[in-house]
Amino acid sequence: MRAIPHLLTGAVTTMWITASAVSIGVVIGVIMGLARLSQKTLLRTAARIYIDFLRGTPLLVQIFIIYLGLPNLLSVVLGHPYPINVYVAGIMACGLNSGAYVAEIVRAGIQSIDRGQTEAARSLGMTSWQTMRYVVLPQAFKRIVPPLGNEFIAMLKDTSLLSVIGIEELTRKGQLFIAVTFAPFPVWAGVLLMYLAMTLTISRLVSMTERRLAVSDRRD
């Protein structure tokens, strides 16, 4: 019971780190998703490499290379120590990783929109950007919301990996508390339930958003 306030502060950290990481992920994901569908080969290839690289390597190693590898590289190149803030590193690693997954979600969402929509818009003289902005993206967005919710939940759970670089999020708080009390079961059970409470809240929010978007479809 004494563990609860302790774990709650960890849960708060988990939440804001996840929110920051997913926000970064969405920005990167939209850009990369669009780049992936670009007419320009260079953009397409760059996005492809980014996505393959970040999806094809473990997040844990990505966290290590940004928190420990990058400062090391910079200090060698610049000739003096270059420490990186652990939160900045953690959020960056998770955000960059999330961006790769979101990019694929965005690409699939855009590609799921009937080609006739683009043709109709272009036949009216709209540019490809206007077509994206006013016709394709608003429709794709509705289809993107559910998988984006899944990505949010996956990210929330993955932030537990940040415990290894010492960020005191929920998992790390649990570890630290057990070191004091030597009572693994109640503490880990508490950690588990807190993760569950957070992921369930997110999936509720996502279904609510989905329903609201569906309603705006038919207002008659």
Place this chain on the structure above:
Amino acid sequence: MIAVTDLVKVFGKLEVLKGITTQVREKEVVVVIGPSGSGKSTFLRCLNFLEKPTSGEIMIDNISVTDPRTDINRLRADVGMVFQRFNLFPHKTALENIVLAPMKVRGLSREEAEERAFALLQKIGLSEKADVYPDSLSGGQQQRVAIARALAMQPRVMLFDEPTSALDPEMVGEVLNVMKDLAGEGMTMIVVTHEMGFAREVGDRVLFMDEGRIVEEGTPEQLFGHAQHERTRNFLSKIL
């Protein structure tokens, strides 16, 4: 006003258009008929560059569609198109569908665009459906809105790609009536259709296409009454 010279379109190994040459005068209504796979739709889609011609030249109002220096978006703004499957924007109401391009492409204010849209909705008899989403409209109503959407750009030419082929039979008439009115107002129109009644009644000229070529063209009387080619007579005997 439209001049097509030796238009060829190849998809992979398939030569869909094998050299189309024809002209369309201002205010003329040209109806394109022919069996499926004859290249009618591809021909139409080349005219506003939805398909990129493999070779040949297309001039609309003395602007070359095929010249890479031509601003294709500006050209398309003047060439309206109506699709077989309507392609209304499902996330926008009928009114929003109509005002979008005039505002974004022509730079009209919302008031100007809506004024124009309401006039068009009245013309197609759907004033009371302005705030309805496409999903709640019948096929015939959707296609009429799609026509209004194209007309809101005040195009110089209208292209119709089998506009009634996806409709239930009882809705074909309402769409054809809108098109008839449009022809009566002097709109230049190119219509790909299987509606021979429309071709006969409204068409100034009928083109019969088969296997990527224009086999025969003439007035509806000439084509439907005294077709010169065996293939034309064959096609007409099956469809009439």
